[in-house]
Amino acid sequence: MTLFEVLSATLVTAAFLAWINHRFVRLPTTIGVMIIALVMSLGLQGMHALGLPVLDVVNAMLAEIDFSHALLDVMLAFLLFAGALHVQIEDLVGQKWVIGTLATVGVIVSTFLVGGMTWLLAGAFDVEIPFLHALLFGALISPTDPIAVMGILKRAGAPKSLETKIAGESLFNDGIGVVVFQVLVGLAVAGLAAGGGADQGAAAGHDAGHALDAAGIASLFAMEVAGAVVLGLVFGWLTYAMLKSVDNYEVEVLLTLALCVGVYSLAMALHSSGPLAVVVAGLFIGNRGRRLAMSQQTTEHVDTFWKLVDEILNVVLFVLIGMELLVVFHDVEGIGYEMAGTFLLMGVIAIPLVLLARFLAVGGTISALRHRRDFTPRAVQVMTWGGLRGGISVALALSLPVELASRELVLVMTYVVVIFSIVVQGLSIGKLVATIPRPDPSDELPAH
16 A cells, blocks of 8 residues: 555544544544454454455555654654643743653653563563563553543543643653654564574664663663753744744644654754753743744734644554554464453453552652642542553553563453553543532631
């Protein structure tokens, strides 16, 4: 299939499923289209099991898309930039300690908690998995997904301070989680090379060998994180200066688009964190650029453009998450039904383990900072349940080297946790938010 044919099929499918959801299912658009796509995937797999050759065209399209590449190298830049544009920097500064701690220490703590519990779980099922591979699962499942969480939180009507904490954390822990994942993949691939793995693994392991020592890991973190922040600020400021010098919404919309794709691509080429760079640039333009460099007309057009980009790509992404079930089936079909059932059961058990790790990371952070600030009632519960996992976790799992012995286990567990997170947590977070005690307006009236 040509690129145009793949894009056409994807957009037509996304539009059709969005129409079905709006007309008949009436769930939130992203969750609804993903559930319908999941049902379609299960139906196609069932027809395939009966001997009907219906998967050839779909599998050919999915093979051309390469979900991991499509999300991490293409869609993610637009989705993160669109989200960052509408986050107020003053709100982030007010919650900087909570957001910063959760996006860094929280991700690392959760990675080790989930990894350790996964390793013990595998032992209970007599499934062999190196501890490093269990940590890989912890790294890719620990970051909350800004794509999945931001729209749902707004509809849920969460208190502003709580929404800022969850959205801000999701925007920043994404980049940190990818860096941790890359370090662990480098260690795992280097281990394959040392153990006499495939030629491809040996070559990659040689390149990743520098990550085996503490200095190499620290250097990688500095390049990924600090380099990304600098790139985002520098090119955000340059774009801001260009926006300030013109008053033409067509040119200015184009400048924001160029900033998004340009800074993301440059960061990735320089081995910095593309997600962090584009978030920093988006925050800069969404705050300083919006206030000082854009007219009201330009602001309206910029907001409308990026809102449409965000909504369209979100629908496409969640359709692809649903359809990627077929890829998971394909990747694990060689391990046998009994082992696949074991992996599926382990994925189900991993759901409360991941939530427990999230609860401990959030609870520990809030407990440590509670003496310095007040927190919304039930903040720990809402932030735990509202920390959704999404397409980024699936994309990272699919990007694991095929030589990795535990790849199928990690992929199945990731997919199970993500589906539960989006469907169950995503549909119920609004009810949990509604239980938060609200101040009684009468309390603010003067006493008589």
